[in-house]
Amino acid sequence: MIELLHASLNWPTLPATVLVAICVLYWLSVIVGVLDFDLLDFDLDFDISADGPSILDFGFIGLRFLNLGEVPIMVWLSIFSLSMWLLSINFDSKAEIQSFMDYLPLFLRNLGISLVVTKLVTQPFKGYFQFTPPNQIETLLGKSCRVTSSTVNEKFGQAELETEGAPLKLHIRSEDETIQKGDLVRLADYNQETQAFYVVKINQES
Template sequence: MVELVQASFAPANVLATGLLIFVMLYWVIVIVGLLDMSSLDVEVETDIDGEGIGAVAWLNSALAFFNLGRIPLMFFLSFFALPFWFLSLGVNELLGTHDSWLGFTFILPLAVVCLFVAKLLTWPFVKLFSVMEKEQAPKTTVIGQVCTIMLPANATQIGQAAVQTNGSPLLLNVKTTQGHLVKKGETALVIDYLPENQLYLIEPYESL
């Protein structure tokens, strides 16, 4: 046990160990009720301009490939952290590189491998979260309502918008009609729901 702790906090493994501890603490806090399940959805904000749209679209495609956006970020991170820690300890123990600079060179390759492992492990949950989202999302009641942009969106990049309700604001995944771009803080009008993509179609809106 002492050897495992020492190996876990060796320089080459401390990043993987820290990530695993973070994930474990998160779930403990969720279990005891200090956080609710909605906190699984962590937003990653990306500021873009006209020249950056292509790069952001590529990034969104890469994230979608690894199921991010289809399942909550913290859920994915949980399936990434454990194999990352296990492989980090195993490889460095096998090669004797716990305290060597060579151990640091394994961090990125192991992280890439674990991204694919996490993609495989989370794949069965993609459909589950998709069904849950369909059951919870009021698809037609928000059409015609004004929303506030939380994350930028255009015709190709998916953003996020909030619609005010009697309770907490309703967060929607959105994209705009062709030729439009909406930025954080702007208002838009929800004009349609796209069931094939589970997205809401919006267009810029300015109140009089």
């Protein structure tokens, strides 16, 4: 045990040990409720630009191939760091490191193997972590809500949409002057500039 601890806290295993320690601290914080699971999870948008691929786009394709963006970043990083640590502790603990150039070949070897291992381990989890955040424009369109303002016109209108928690208050607009307070309407479209939904009175639809 002492030998393992000594090897972990010395080169060339020390960088991998630090990375593993960061991941362990993160998961412990999640377990005890100090941090949220998705606190360090980033929205990695790897879609190729409509103007045509660029050098940066090809780099994104490489990251997507490794399943970055397909699984939560901390899940990916935890598997990667553990792989780096296991490789270093098993194969490099006896290595003599006198300079950075002595460490570089070992790092590159472990990096390449760890990327392959992380890719294989995370491959079965692709798609399991994909979700649409609640109350996004795309998820609200088509839903019904109740008018709370006295009337609804092209310039003013408010409604409430029932959710699992508190009702969601929305700005709405309509060309139908007959919509009044208490009417049930459907969210038909959204105007990004005014940040308001265009609605249609449900009992008038065919």
